[in-house]
Amino acid sequence: MTPALSCTGLTYSFGTSKAVDGLDLLVRPGEVFGLLGPNGAGKTTTLRAIATLLPVPPGVIHVFGHDAARQKMAVRRLLGYVPQQLSADAALTGRENVALFARVFDVPRRHRAARVGQALDAVGLGPEAHRLAATYSGGMVRRLELAQALVSAPRLMILDEPTIGLDPIARDSVWDRITEIRVGTGMTVLVTTHSMEEADQRCDRLALMHLGRLRALGTPAELKNELVAHREESGDAALPPPTLEDVFRYHSGSGLDDPGSPGEKGAFNDVLRTRRTASRRG
Numbered sequence: 074m075t076p077a078l079s080c081t082g083l084t085y086s087f088g089t090s091k092a093v094d095g096l097d098l099l100v101r102p103g104e105v106f107g108l109l110g111p112n113g114a115g116k117t118t119t120l121r122a123i124a125t126l127l128p129v130p131p132g133v134i135h136v137f138g139h140d141a142a143r144q145k146m147a148v149r150r151l152l153g154y155v156p157q158q159l160s161a162d163a164a165l166t167g168r169e170n171v172a173l174f175a176r177v178f179d180v181p182r183r184h185r186a187a188r189v190g191q192a193l194d195a196v197g198l199g200p201e202a203h204r205l206a207a208t209y210s211g212g213m214v215r216r217l218e219l220a221q222a223l224v225s226a227p228r229l230m231i232l233d234e235p236t237i238g239l240d241p242i243a244r245d246s247v248w249d250r251i252t253e254i255r256v257g258t259g260m261t262v263l264v265t266t267h268s269m270e271e272a273d274q275r276c277d278r279l280a281l282m283h284l285g286r287l288r289a290l291g292t293p294a295e296l297k298n299e300l301v302a303h304r305e306e307s308g309d310a311a312l313p314p315p316t317l318e319d320v321f322r323y324h325s326g327s328g329l330d331d332p333g334s335p336g337e338k339g340a341f342n343d344v345l346r347t348r349r350t351a352s353r354r355g
């Protein structure tokens with residue numbers, strides 16, 4: 074079966090600094106695949122490369138068999154992308170925001186109104202579609218952004234921290250919509266999150282990145298079982314059963330506050346993101 078996504082030796086540098094370093098990934102059609110890693114691990118850079126927003130040589134990224142470098146437009150037609158940054162316009166209504174994306178993504182004119190309505194209904198915003206996005210809560214804005222990405226009926230949905238800054242109820246609501254849409258359409262989902270609980274409960278398989286490289290790959294249960302095996306080898310078998318957070322710490326180290334650590338590099342990103350979220354919610 075053709076993979077939904079394959080990356081072979083994906084490498085991307087900003088100047089002399091390698092953000093992604095020889096990453097191999099294979100995402101199966103229909104799965105929810107989580108990309109985990111500490112701040113600065115290279116997750117967003119990976120997603121942006123897959124979304125054809127960063128230049129990558131031919132032969133490195135394929136989306137449903139299409140080369141992201143040679144067949145950029147074909148790949149873009151298959152993708153929905155919800156970035157970390159705010160993509161909804163506060164001065165437009167929910168419906169206008171989604172309609173704008175329908176035009177940008179070239180949804181045929183005769184299908185546009187229906188597709189906009191379907192996307193809004195899919196995220197539960199149908200009844201609120203007439204309201205200005207400025208009046209939406211943080212969770213509603215995130216669902217609106219999901220609707221914007223859905224309007225082109227993507228086969229691969231890329232979500233960069235879709236629940237950042239949301240309360241637990243809004244988070245569940247966003248995830249419940251993602252799950253419903255996936256079940257209804259067979260859409261593949263590639264998602265980043267810093268929530269180990271979400272990764273554990275909502276993702277079929279996970280890849281853990283650190284310093285631009287793949288450190289671990291498997292289902293949440295496989296990753297936890299691997300850690301049990303590592304502990305047995307090193308004589309730590311008496312510890313309580315590992316959580317996904319233990320797996321994360323094992324592969325990423327815990328020195329996120331160490332000077333010069335990869336976490337420090339991501340600190341500015343963190344600050345930016347928190348502020349973006351605050352402005353989204355305000």
Ligand SMILES: Nc1ncnc2c1ncn2[C@@H]1O[C@H](COP(=O)(O)OP(=O)(O)OP(=O)(O)O)[C@@H](O)[C@H]1O
Pocket residue numbers: 087091092110111112113114115116117118119338339342343
């Ligand atoms: N536009 C840029 N210019 C220079 N360096 C960048 C740029 N974007 C990212 N980087 C660097 O690339 C590395 C990977 O960043 P990236 O944003 O991909 O990580 P991430 O895993 O998504 O982090 P976070 O969890 O904080 O979003 C980091 O060291 C970051 O500082």
